[in-house]
Amino acid sequence: MNPGKRGFAVFGIAAGVILIGGTSAMAAGNQAEGKKIFDGICSSCHGMDGVTEIPGIPVFSNGERMDKDDAPLLESIKNGVDNPGNPGGMSMPPYGGGPELSDGQLADVLGYVRTLKK
Numbered sequence: 705m706n707p708g709k710r711g712f713a714v715f716g717i718a719a720g721v722i723l724i725g726g727t728s729a730m731a732a733g734n735q736a737e738g739k740k741i742f743d744g745i746c747s748s749c750h751g752m753d754g755v756t757e758i759p760g761i762p763v764f765s766n767g768e769r770m771d772k773d774d775a776p777l778l779e780s781i782k783n784g785v786d787n788p789g790n791p792g793g794m795s796m797p798p799y800g801g802g803p804e805l806s807d808g809q810l811a812d813v814l815g816y817v818r819t820l821k822k
């Protein structure tokens with residue numbers, strides 16, 4: 705086999721894997737894993753099941769912020785949000801103050817958050 709062609713075949717397979725991975729990251733993630741992360745780290749502010757009365761904390765059970773696309777929400781979870789206009793003077797630390805999450809875990813936790821709207 706001509707090595708040039710073989711390189712192309714390998715590249716094609718790698719591109720396919722990246723595409724599939726990309727699609728699943730935009731989908732619902734693993735919600736059971738996401739719930740574990742949420743209950744352990746995020747619920748201290750956002751509340752169990754996304755129900756909270758803390759001023760300035762988005763209430764996910766009301767679907768707050770869920771009109772945004774995945775990409776900006778994932779960025780907010782990664783980098784935290786320090787918004788001087790927050791009504792309660794609250795900010796969110798990167799990863800909610802917990803350990804760094806992989807892209808897979810970020811998709812899991814956002815997938816779970818998206819299920820909380822009642």
Ligand code: HEC
Nearest residue numbers: 745746749760769777780785787790794795796799800813
């Ligand atoms: C220390 C409290 C605190 C913790 C813990 C916390 N958050 Fe937040 N979160 C906030 C605050 C405050 C905001 C709103 C910031 C703003 O826009 O003013 C927010 C906003 C968000 C948003 C909306 C961001 C946007 O772009 O509009 C998402 C999504 C979110 N949090 C997810 C999470 C997840 C997932 C976790 C756990 C990994 C988590 N939060 C942990 C305080 C917290």
